[in-house]
Amino acid sequence: MLKAIGVFTALLLFWELFCLTQIIPEALLPSPPQVAKAFIELLYTGMPPGHRLPGHALYSLGRVLAGTGLAVLCGVPTGLVLGSSPKLRSLFMPVINFLRPIPPLAWIPLAILWFGLGFASAVYLIFLGAFFPIVLSTCSGVNSVDRLFVDSVRIFGAKQGAIWLKVLLPGAMPSILTGIRVGLGIGWMTLVAAEFTGIRGGYGLGYMIMNARDLQRTDEVMAGMAAIGIIGLGMEYLMGRLAKHLLRWQ
Amino acid sequence: MAASLTIKGLSKSYPAQKDAVPLLVLESMDFHVPAGSIVSIAGLNGSGKTTLLRIIAGLESPDTGSMLIDEKIKTSSSGRNIGMIFQEVALLPWRTVRQNIAVGLELDERPKTELEDLVDDFITAFGLADYAGKYPKELSGGLRQKVAIARTLAPGPGVVLMDEPFSALDCQTREEMLSFLLKVWAKRQDTILFVTHNIEESLYLSDQVLVISPKPSRVAEIIPVTMPRPRDKTSLEFNMLRRRIIDVLRRLSEANP
Ligand SMILES: Nc1ncnc2c1ncn2[C@@H]1O[C@H](COP(=O)(O)OP(=O)(O)O)[C@@H](O)[C@H]1O
Ligand SMILES: [Mg+2]
Numbered sequence: 001m002l003k004a005i006g007v008f009t010a011l012l013l014f015w016e017l018f019c020l021t022q023i024i025p026e027a028l029l030p031s032p033p034q035v036a037k038a039f040i041e042l043l044y045t046g047m048p049p050g051h052r053l054p055g056h057a058l059y060s061l062g063r064v065l066a067g068t069g070l071a072v073l074c075g076v077p078t079g080l081v082l083g084s085s086p087k088l089r090s091l092f093m094p095v096i097n098f099l100r101p102i103p104p105l106a107w108i109p110l111a112i113l114w115f116g117l118g119f120a121s122a123v124y125l126i127f128l129g130a131f132f133p134i135v136l137s138t139c140s141g142v143n144s145v146d147r148l149f150v151d152s153v154r155i156f157g158a159k160q161g162a163i164w165l166k167v168l169l170p171g172a173m174p175s176i177l178t179g180i181r182v183g184l185g186i187g188w189m190t191l192v193a194a195e196f197t198g199i200r201g202g203y204g205l206g207y208m209i210m211n212a213r214d215l216q217r218t219d220e221v222m223a224g225m226a227a228i229g230i231i232g233l234g235m236e237y238l239m240g241r242l243a244k245h246l247l248r249w250q
Numbered sequence: 251m252a253a254s255l256t257i258k259g260l261s262k263s264y265p266a267q268k269d270a271v272p273l274l275v276l277e278s279m280d281f282h283v284p285a286g287s288i289v290s291i292a293g294l295n296g297s298g299k300t301t302l303l304r305i306i307a308g309l310e311s312p313d314t315g316s317m318l319i320d321e322k323i324k325t326s327s328s329g330r331n332i333g334m335i336f337q338e339v340a341l342l343p344w345r346t347v348r349q350n351i352a353v354g355l356e357l358d359e360r361p362k363t364e365l366e367d368l369v370d371d372f373i374t375a376f377g378l379a380d381y382a383g384k385y386p387k388e389l390s391g392g393l394r395q396k397v398a399i400a401r402t403l404a405p406g407p408g409v410v411l412m413d414e415p416f417s418a419l420d421c422q423t424r425e426e427m428l429s430f431l432l433k434v435w436a437k438r439q440d441t442i443l444f445v446t447h448n449i450e451e452s453l454y455l456s457d458q459v460l461v462i463s464p465k466p467s468r469v470a471e472i473i474p475v476t477m478p479r480p481r482d483k484t485s486l487e488f489n490m491l492r493r494r495i496i497d498v499l500r501r502l503s504e505a506n507p
Contacts, residue, residue, distance in 0.1 A: 151309050152340035155333065156354040156405065166353065170344040249344045249385040 030219040038219035039226060047212050047220050051203060057231060059203035060191055063119065067126025068187045072180055075131045079138020079179075080164055083172065089139070096132065104129040104190040108197055122194055122204075129190040130183030137182070141175025142168050174250065177243045184239065188232050205231075252441040253320040253331070253408030254285040255306070260315030262301055263466075275301050277466035279315070283409070286439040290452035292495060293462040294503065299445040300337060302467070303411045306443070307334045319408060333407035335415045339394045341386040347397050348373065348382040354405040372400040375434075392423040399431070403440065412444045416451065428454055432479060449495050453488060454481050461495055463502045471498050 012032050018024075019031035030038070039053075046052035082089050104125045115121040149167050158166065169176075195206025205228055212220035260279040263272045275298040283289040293299050304310045306317060317324050319331070333354075341350050351372050355365045373382050376396050386394055395415055402410060416424045428451065435442065446452050452459045459473040473495060477487055 148336060148338060148340045149342055151304075152336065152342070153353060153357065154309060155307055156357040158357050162357055166356075167342070170342070173344070249387070 027216070027218060030222060034219045035222045035226065038217070039223040042208070042220060042223050042227070047208050047215075047217070047224075051208065053208070053224075053227060055203050056205045056208040057227060060195065060205045061231065063122040063204070064126055064184070064187045064191045066119075067123040067191070068130045068180070068184050070123060071127045071130035071134050071183055071187070074127075075134030075179070075183070076138050076169075076176060079135045079176070080142055080168055080172070082135065083139040083142025084164070084168060096135065100132045100136075104186075105193055105197070108194060111194075122191060125194045126187040126191050129186040130180075133182040133186065134176070134179040137175040137179025138172055141172025141179075144175065145171035174243075174247055177239070177246065181236070181239045181243070184235055185232065188228075188235065192228055251406055251408065252286045252439055254318075255283040255409045255441060255443065256318040256321070257281050257306070258316050258318070260302070260305065260317070261313045261466075262298075262305060262310070263313060274466040276305075276312075277468050279462075279467065279469060281460055281469050281472070283441055283443050284457075285320070285441050287458070288435065288442040288444060288456040289458045289460060290444045290446060290456040291460045291462055292446060292449055292452045292499070293467065294464050294499065295447055297462055297464040298467040299447075299462070300413055303334060303413050303443070303445055306409075307332050307411055309334075331408040332411060333402035333405070333409070334411040335395070335398050335402050335413065337413040337415070337417065339386070339391070339398055339418075341394055341397055341401070343386050346383050346385055347378055347389070350386070350397055351378075351400045351404055354401060358405050368404055372404055376400050390423070391419050392427055395419070395427055396430070399434070403434070403438070407440075409441045409443065412442060414446050414448075417446070417448065424451075429480065431455070436479075449492055449499075450483060453491055453495070454483065459491075459495060461498045461502075464506055470502055473498075 016032050019026070019029060026034070041047075042053040044052065046055075082092060107125055107128055108121075111121040111124050115124055145168055149171060150163055153163060153167055191204075192206040192209075195204040196210055205224055209221050209224040212218075212224060257279055260276055261274070262276040263274040266272045279302065281289070291299055291302070301310065305312045342353065345353065348369055351369050352365060355368060360368070373379055376399070378393070378396065378400070381389060381393060381397075386397070389397070398415070416427050419427060432455065434440075442455075444452065444455055449459075453475055456475055459475060460469050461471045461473065462468065463470045473491065475491060477485070481488060
């Protein structure tokens with residue numbers, strides 16, 4: 001941990017030194033203290049003025065959590081069913097593998113046509129980004145569950161429903177959590193990009209960054225990027241803690 | 251509670267792998283396990299013991315043959331009221347000891363209080379109180395098998411199948427588990443069908459030893475064991491019986507190389 005902070009600090013120092021050489025004009029590459037100052041400005045004044053950073057962050061987080069939540073609700077059951085039926089797998093995997101490489105951003109035009117410029121479009125795009133990793137990891141998680149565990153409850157007369165709930169779901173939980181983590185990360189990246197391109201509602205980190213760009217505030221653009229990184233790091237940390245708690249049996 | 255088990259004309263073959271003939275594993279097996287007794291099946295590795303138990307448990311279906319529990323024919327796999335302890339420990343790793351013991355009762359849809367009481371009884375009787383909240387990975391091999399036995403017995407099965415439950419344990423733990431099992435059995439008088447490739451184990455535990463021939467398996471010889479328990483493994487009678495089983499097994503493997 002300390003070493004990681006050391007690496008981080010070293011990079012900041014390097015960046016600062018590089019700025020001091022003035023090879024790149026300040027307007028294009030602000031120095032770390034300038035970005036920090038812009039960060040504080042975003043916190044207190046906001047961009048556009050009055051729209052402060054916490055508001056932007058909350059809106060973005062709300063969208064990403066709604067989209068990822070929806071992806072979990074749909075993706076985990078889908079993965080459980082596909083994972084336990086080779087027949088359904090062979091039927092649906094080609095469709096999934098066809099849709100999966102289409103980046104969520106390529107869906108933006110359709111999303112805007114179907115859902116307009118607001119919340120629903122954003123949730124839909126994030127859902128698309130998070131759904132496939134969650135389905136695939138749930139599916140492979142189910143496949144990796146030892147058949148012996150299934151037998152050990154079948155012997156007590158367990159029906160398919162009980163097998164899903166008591167064996168396949170908990171047994172696949174390590175993969176499911178990995179899938180959710182990956183899905184959340186993709187959702188987060190997708191969201192901010194989507195907010196650049198038109199999904200906006202007055203608030204949103206991507207929207208905030210675009211505003212800063214329009215006003216030539218490179219320092220606030222970079223501060224906004226830092227905010228995206230910090231929140232991403234925070235989500236990753238919380239997911240790690242959650243996984244550790246849920247998988248304490250491992 | 252304890253039920254008798256009768257197997258009649260049970261055969262099973264596994265379908266052919268590419269360019270091979272189907273593998274006949276069990277051929278017309280017949281035997282009877284009286285209610286409340288321990289019957290062992292002794293046979294070499296690969297002779298089809300696990301297959302036999304899985305069929306009786308309803309986890310696999312036989313090609314032919316029938317099965318009677320308390321003299322009544324059972325066909326469907328549900329309502330068999332059979333418990334099984336697997337060769338590899340099959341405790342659910344994400345459940346604590348207490349939750350593992352409860353799993354069969356949950357599937358039985360027992361009322362919550364009855365379930366809790368029953369689980370408590372088993373935890374106390376099996377000396378698992380200190381481990382109730384632990385996960386399987388935190389337990390020794392012997393303790394895991396204790397939990398597996400508790401989990402299997404908790405719903406009160408009529409017949410208990412045990413597939414070499416102690417073969418992965420070290421000698422000393424195995425001895426302890428054998429006498430533990432006998433102690434539990436002495437109290438409850440369950441019907442136990444115990445599978446092993448360890449002759450000493452089968453003689454120590456059971457009322458009858460069925461020696462089975464290797465592929466395809468058939469019951470080659472039924473050896474009653476009448477010595478009073480606990481049995482002395484160094485006694486003359488014990489060793490004469492051991493000799494007899496070894497001879498049968500040798501004859502069988504020479505006849506079927
Ligand atoms: N699912 C299966 N498919 C094909 N062959 C099997 C299967 N299960 C077991 N066998 C074969 O059946 C024989 C008996 O296996 P098993 O019942 O596990 O014997 P044991 O428990 O006595 O060691 C072995 O030769 C094994 O390879
Ligand atoms: Mg076996």
